[in-house]
Amino acid sequence: xxxxxxxxxxxxxxxxxxxxxxxxxxxxxxxxxxxxxxxxxxxxxxxxxxxxxxxxxxxxxxxxxxxxxxxxxxxxxxxxxxxxxxxxxxxxxxxxxxxxxxxxxxxxxxxxxxxxxxxxxxxxxxxxxxxxxxxxxxxxxxxxxxxxxxxxxxxxxxxxxxxxxxxxxxxxxxxxxxxxxxxxxxxxxxxxxxxxxxxxxxxxxxxxxxxxxxxxxxxxxxxxxxxxxxxxxxxxxxxxxxxxxxxxxxxxxxxxxxxxxxxxxxxxxxxxxxxxxxxxxxxxxxxxxxxxxxxxxxxxxxxxxxxxxxxxxxxxxxxxxxxxxxxxxxxxxxxxxxxxxxxxxxxxxxxxxxxx
Numbered sequence: 521x522x523x524x525x526x527x528x529x530x531x532x533x534x535x536x537x538x539x540x541x542x543x544x545x546x547x548x549x550x551x552x553x554x555x556x557x558x559x560x561x562x563x564x565x566x567x568x569x570x571x572x573x574x575x576x577x578x579x580x581x582x583x584x585x586x587x588x589x590x591x592x593x594x595x596x597x598x599x600x601x602x603x604x605x606x607x608x609x610x611x612x613x614x615x616x617x618x619x620x621x622x623x624x625x626x627x628x629x630x631x632x633x634x635x636x637x638x639x640x641x642x643x644x645x646x647x648x649x650x651x652x653x654x655x656x657x658x659x660x661x662x663x664x665x666x667x668x669x670x671x672x673x674x675x676x677x678x679x680x681x682x683x684x685x686x687x688x689x690x691x692x693x694x695x696x697x698x699x700x701x702x703x704x705x706x707x708x709x710x711x712x713x714x715x716x717x718x719x720x721x722x723x724x725x726x727x728x729x730x731x732x733x734x735x736x737x738x739x740x741x742x743x744x745x746x747x748x749x750x751x752x753x754x755x756x757x758x759x760x761x762x763x764x765x766x767x768x769x770x771x772x773x774x775x776x777x778x779x780x781x782x783x784x785x786x787x788x789x790x791x792x793x794x795x796x797x798x799x800x801x802x803x804x805x806x807x808x809x810x811x812x813x814x815x816x817x818x819x820x821x822x823x824x825x826x827x828x829x830x831x832x833x834x835x836x837x838x839x840x841x842x843x844x845x846x847x848x849x850x851x852x853x854x855x856x857x858x859x860x861x862x863x864x865x866x867x868x869x870x871x872x873x874x875x876x
Contacts, residue, residue: 531558532875533588535578536867537644539568539595541680541701546574547864548581551872562864570644578647591651591871592644593658593863595678596636601656601685601695602629603824612823622654628692630656651871655683656695658866662835662859672831673854675811678863679838682807684814686829693825694818700806804844812852830854835861 536547543566550559561581565574582588602613605623610616614631621631632654640652659676660667667674667687676683680701686694811832819826832854834845840858848856 530585530587533582533585534868534871535581535588535590535647536864536871537590537592538863538867539592540678542566542568544568544574545864546577547862547868548578549868550581555872555876570646575646589650589871589875590644590647591653591867592640592649593867594632594636594640594652594654595681596632596640597681597697597699598633598636599654599656600631600697601692602631603692603694605629624657624660625690627690628695630654651874653867653870655681655697656685657870658863659683659685659835661870662861662866663833666833670831671827671829672833673811673815673829674833674835676835676861677807677838677840682810684811686818686827688825688827693827694814696814696817698810698814700803700810800841801843804841804847807840808844808847808851811848815852832856834858837861837863 532551534549534551536549538545543564545562545564547562548560549557552558563577565571565577567574578590582590598619600614602610604610604613605626605628610629616629616631618634619631620634620637621629623629637652641649655676655678659674662676663674666672668690671688673684673686675685680699682696682698682700684696684698685692815829818824818829832848834840834856836858837860839860845856845858848854
């Protein structure tokens with residue numbers, strides 16, 4: 521009775537943190553006792569550490585209510601996922617002795633090195649973290665309706681990270697996690713800025729061939745996430761594995777059609793300096809190469825239940841070029857669907873589901 525009174529008396533504040541390659545994004549959402557959003561704010565900080573400016577920004581948001589929850593997206597390189605929850609088969613895919621891990625809906629496991637989890641907690645110890653969420657869970661939630669009903673590759677693109685998975689009707693077949701800032705030797709991937717006549721890659725944007733993403737259906741209700749009884753408990757990692765009574769996930773927001781978005785992106789590309797364009801192309805080429813090699817690995821490795829991949833769904837948080845999508849389609853004969861994702865909002869959605 522008393523807890524209900526305090527829930528009515530105080531608002532709930534959700535602080536959601538995503539640390540990128542060179543900056544940190546923070547999104548704050550305030551809910552009343554009816555779970556209605558009464559206020560929100562967001563900011564970006566040119567640091568990957570918790571500096572005084574970011575600390576004060578978050579402190580100002582949480583000081584008005586004792587009910588606040590601080591979440592961060594796991595950005596460690598060592599994380600991954602394996603297509604089983606059977607403890608007798610875990611070692612066939614990865615040595616988890618030094619990892620914290622959780623089983624997702626009794627179907628597959630996502631994990632992170634214990635040392636990386638400690639470092640994340642230490643970085644934000646002055647604030648205190650309630651949740652550290654895996655990008656694999658973010659990806660699974662964002663494309664839940666497609667994952668439950670399709671055989672496809674699903675990819676989350678961050679500034680310097682790629683979270684990649686293959687699902688066949690909710691069954692995980694394969695997963696990899698990459699850091700594009702360290703996967704390639706700069707000499708191999710460097711672009712010759714003086715070569716204006718290069719004809720190796722000719723990628724022209726053709727709006728008529730664009731795919732209408734409005735056909736992607738809204739996400740359905742999310743089922744419960746069940747813990748494995750024989751898994752060790754974890755205080756601050758993967759609490760998403762304990763989700764109960766999850767409410768509806770919001771539909772994809774209505775917005776501009778794809779042709780308009782790609783047109784604006786193409787205009788922005790033209791306004792960039794040559795160095796910016798070369799840097800963006802280099803990152804997109806690294807992403808393409810990693811996806812290509814990952815698909816090849818999936819087909820060749822006998823440990824995985826390989827299925828032929830025709831469709832790729834990309835959750836894009838960085839704004840890749842239209843040429844990146846076109847290159848995947850033309851060079852690898854894939855049907856590629858790209859949808860923008862705001863990671864801080866998605867982390868917030870998962871945190872709210874955790875507490876529902």
